Amino acid sequence: MQVYRHRLITRIWHWINALAVLVMIPSGLMIFNAHPRLYWGNYGANFDQAWLKLPQWPGWLTLPSTYDLAGARHWHLFFALVLAFSLLVYLLWSLANRHLQRDLRIRRAELNAAHVVGDLEAHWQMRFHDPADPRAYNLFQKLSYALVLFVLLPLLILTGLALAPAMWPWIADMFGGRQSARSLHFIAMALTSGFVVVHLTLVILAGPINEVRSMITGWWKLPEGEPAE
Secondary structure (H helix, E strand, O other): OOEEEHHHHHHHHHHHHHHHHHHHHHHHHHHHHHEEEEOOOOOOOOOOOOEEEEOOOOOOOOOOOOOOHHHHHHHHHHHHHHHHHHHHHHHHHHHHHHHHHHHOOHHHHHOOHHHHHHHHHHOOOOOHHHHHHEEOHHHHHHHHHHHHHHHHHHHHHHHHHOOOOOOOOOHHHHHOHHHHHHHHHHHHHHHHHHHHHHHHHHHHOHHHHHHHHHHHHHHHEEEOOOOOO
């Protein structure tokens, strides 16, 4: 049996977002290679005390693969616009069709201890969906998606604007200075990268063919023997 799990707007945004992240992370690592040190405050240079010294990222992890700061900035800034405007359209559309309220809203009952433990046990046993309603997101999916949609992606966009020399200086002041914005940008990127790794791992564990097909066509096949309401 098949159920219609992902609407068209969700599928389009998913693949646009995947492409943007796939370009922005490696191009961002190339940009960090130009000065692999992070600071807090407004200023930071070679002889200042850095709170974190980054490694030199190898070519197979960066875009371009050879040192090219200008090229990396072109890739990064173009897809930053793609990411920002696609996120805006997705959030407005999801508010209009009540996707956010219906599918991502966390109910009080989901936060009680028994429910949280039950979701943990289900994940441990590789059961990632509710047979009674395969379209429903579990608590950990809701929390992780909310973190990405409402915290990490907006933080990446705002700190990215703070780093752009021609943008409004008050954006950098929001984060305590341009170097603080750069540090927060890196932290948000690292957390987003971690989410991507965990997301892809769970897709593989849940059955990649079925999961990817549902994100292309919208239709998800219920495993044999599991009823759907």
